[in-house]
Amino acid sequence: MNLPSKVMVREVGPRDGLQLEQKILSTEDKIYFLSQLSNAGLKAVEATSFVNPRAVPQHHDAEAVVRGAKLADDKVRISALIANLTGLERALAADVREVNVAVSASELHNLKNVNMTVEQSLGQLRAICRHAENKISIRASISMVFGCPYQGETELSMIMRILEEYLTNGITDIALCDTAGFANPRQVFNLVEKLRAHYPLARFALHMHDTRGMGLTNIFAGLQAGIDSFESSLGGLGGCPFIPGASGNVPTEDMVFMFDEMGISTGINFGNLVLLGRWLEGKLAKRLPGRMLHENVCRFREE
Template sequence: MIPLTTLPSTVSIREVGPRDGLQNEDRILTTEQKILLINALNNSGLRQIEVGSFVNPRYVPQMADTAEVFARIERRPDVIYSAIAPNLRGAQRAIEARADSVQVFLSASESHNQSNVRMSINESLAAAADIALALKEASIEFEAVLSVVFGCPFENDVPIERVVTMTERLLALGASQITLGDTTGMAHPRLVQAVVRALRERFPQAPLRLHPHSARGAGLANVLAALEVGIDRIDASIGGIGGCPFAPGAPGNICTEDTVHMLHEMGIDTGLDIPKLVSCAKLIESLLGHEVPGQVIKGGICGHIPGGKMRPWNETEILAQPVSRTV
């Protein structure tokens, strides 16, 4: 068994709100509103932003304008703008949109894979091989996302060995990293550590990322559990919005500003500016027209964190300030 590691000194946060966050909202934002959000996120210190997904708009109408969003956002050279693609056609559209990285998503359960992408796991793995080749030819990074790793709404427990086997096949295709998705928030700290340890024992050098969701209050506890076994890459969504439209009861993602606040309190650097993130959360709350689940937006920033003044937010002032990127 791999022993617990010391906590990492830095953690990389990928912002998934513009995709995973918005895809489960009833209100479909306009292209201009999405661009406004992403441009604001640009100024928070983020180096990875998930812009959207190239999926069938009949099933996910919230993502129908992803290509236009890619074409019109303000791109920064030190930021990776990624997209999700379930099949070769989606990957080709991502290539045409000049995505910096493409995440191919598969489910670790047959039932969820059929619900999510209408393919079997083996069919999705075959599609992933075609996508990997197309992305290699286009010199675009190929990433793999495994959904429902910690539990499926249709099948309940997911065998860890199946996750290991799928990871092996995806790494063999050239995946630059494997993202472990807690799609329906069924993970708990011991299970997170068991899955990560199993993968570390088989693939000690493989880059792993955790994609937590916030059901039942375990989201940040699962982040800490992952940090303890060496994970230093986390997905989060501004304001805590999100969920999967193809998984009954799927909760929102963990909240970006809450996660960063916790990490900074623990002395772990993310390179992100919390006041700017809170302003982005205020922005998405106003765009969606409802309160977001995040807690820092309600309770404020602890006073001893840089920028942690307990005062009303001046979004225009905060978003205009430059960020020192340290991660």
């Protein structure tokens, strides 16, 4: 079996996970969260989003979080989500080194999510890239790659349209997102293999959801297809806003456990992840869906 010897894990819990939580964590707790992710060995973390705080109250303190995290620990690469030029200006002012932009491969989802057509979003992307002028690193995501609850199957032509716009604008780090958790392993393998062959300059990552319990199997399919970069959320924090009650992001600790068992290096300390996940459960006063967080499951790894 041809699998990578090591992978890169990007933690998105502080941004993607927390944004849906009703309980607003303190700025100090968010900075602590980021510092402990670094202590666990994470090298890349999506920390917050520079968006309208009325739309996402959890990230009202984006500037303070990224500045505090950088002062506390400069070993981790902090990134932030932006949606427009205003977000870019805020990120630049906060001295963020990397931003993430996202466009959905579902026209209807893009309209519901950002009130723009896909072409309007791509126009916004071009403006962001022009304004950035090499002052900041830009990576990108494509939402709803593996299916959409509003439109059904995602058209390959739309995925390729967005990919080509990203690459034309110099963006090569691109995450393929199973936003609704509809993917299956055969679909993941076939699509990833096709896109990697067609776009050899792109550095693809996978961002899978566990809505139907296939998150880890889809990640394994991605490994088999040549992916060595994955996005996940501690404890499975995040939920799925498109399917009420469904699970959301693949738990980071579950994915790291799988990689460890397979002999694939992540550079991440599994035990520290578990301890941090339990701390997060306490702060949010809720049980998170990550399987490996709970003592009866992973006690043998902690002895």
